[in-house]
Amino acid sequence: MLVKISRSLFSSNGGRCASILNKYTTETVQNEPSKEQKAEKTEETKLFESQMKELEEKLTKSEQEKLELKDKFLRAMAETENTRVRMRKQIDDAKIFGIQGFCKDLLEVADILKLAIENTDPKKSTDPLEKNIVERLNSMHQGLVMTESRLLKIFEKHGLVQIKPTSGEKFDPNLHEAIFQVPITNKESGTVAIVSKIGFKLHERVIRAAQVGVVQ
DSSP: HHHHHHHHHHHHHHHHHHHHHHHHHHHHHHHHHHHHHHHHHHHHHHHHHHHHHHHHHHHHHHHHHHHHHHHHHHHHHHHHHHHHHHHHHEEEEEEHTHHHHHHHHHHHHHHHHHHHHHHHHGGGGSSSOHHHHHHHHHHHHHHHHHHHHHHHHHHHHHHHEOOOOTOOOBBTTTOOOOOOOOOOTTSSSTTTEEEEEEEEEEEEEEEEEEEEEOOO
């Protein structure tokens, strides 16, 4: 009885089931991409990959340019700092050595003053001078000594110091000027024998070397 009913239902609804089956099969076939659609998607994929590759190359190039610009910036900063240091040193040197010419002129005054001191030293006098003359000469000598001392202190305050070699000191061409040679048997060759004129240096820069006689 059940078999007869099923057959009857299939017989009565057979056309409808076939119609539904045909519709589903048709929709499935229609939803599948065609060859043209597949080819179009392949072209789109290739275009996308090409654009991505181009963007990656631009990004890499931008990174390289950024590194190059950073390197140039750091170099420029270092060069600017070096220039600033050099300019500061030049300004400082100009401040320190701007009075060099003035100092050289004053050295002539110091030389004359020293010569006056030596010539007015009463201890070196051998003439039978009267007592009051000796006293006056001694007072003059003391005044000159005090003047020279004060002058040298002013020099030193402004960085102008003496180069005063001693006998037997090794000759230094950076500080001394050899104006003659003397043969002395009991002294080492190349050492200072006589100091003719004291030298001076301004802040470690020699503006006048000491004039000396050197042992031959």
